[in-house]
Amino acid sequence: MNNTPFSPADMARRRKRSLVMALILAVLVALFFATTIVRIGSNFAAMAGG
């Protein structure tokens, strides 16, 4: 007996949704990392400038 409360079609839909979410999260992590580098860089530049 299948113990999952969702049908195979539901499970496929949820798997696809999870993949989309993982992809979005990966892009956000990369974007926020790059943004942090930019911000740190500008802070260093400001400190060096006096």
Added chain:
Amino acid sequence: MSDLHLDIASHSPVLGGQGTAGDYFALLKPRVMSLVIFTALVGIVAAPGTLHPLLALVALLAIGIGAGASGALNMWYDSDIDAVMRRTRSRPVPRGAILPGEALGFGAFLAIASVIALGLFVNLVAAALLAFTIFFYVVIYTMWLKRWTPQNIVIGGAAGALPPMIGWAAVTGTIDPGSISLFLIIFMWTPPHFWALALFREDDYGKAGVPMLPNVAGRDETRKQILLYTLVLLPLTFLPALLGVSGILYVTGVALLSAIFLYYAINVYRLREGAAADRACKKLFGFSILWLFLVFALIPVERLLGIASFASVLP
């Protein structure tokens, strides 16, 4: 299929977790979100000063997600009236694809995350403006004004008018007359735009019990108000030029576009019976979207073409 599946299938809307990625994307009101991102971009371009392209991208993303979060929270709260209206009954919550609680959780998370991201990566003024925009749209407009007063979209329009100010603040960290002039254009544009829609969707709003101006004050009064608001809006559109935000191309383009807007508004006022009246409302509604897009597009186009704003040519 097992008995368990049969049992669960009959209760699936209660169980939740049925929404696809597309359903969640629809919760963000992508068309509204794209207009918000566009007007915020114009705010970034129009503001004096510069912003690192990556920070500008993050700012636009946060503003867009914040706007989307407002849309999701609006769909959570309004799912009862959305189910009644023809225009909104296929949205994910009334359709049963997403539970109201899921929409609430999704919207609340994105709202908080977008404000924190804007505050951490850009600046606190922009983040505070974004938080205020979400609060104003969800609490002041959706929960309070929308079901209470026919002035709902007049006051509630402030939420839709704030994105260029947020974009501007992302660059300068301040609220300036120039950014307020961009706010005022969208603020005064909202009533004629939505009342034109309400005139040909009056029955829809009436069925849902939403007090739009045509159901409360009548169609003739709405037509008069559309014309009056248009007459106030059009001179305001020149304010960015007077404040040195834009230049001669903007003034020329806005003069032309505003003449067409006025023509359509006069038609709505003049044509009151039959299919011609309906057509006039639909034309004003459609053109008002194009008008806003083109008026705001003129500012970045000027920058791209290197046309000086009046700020740099005036003494």
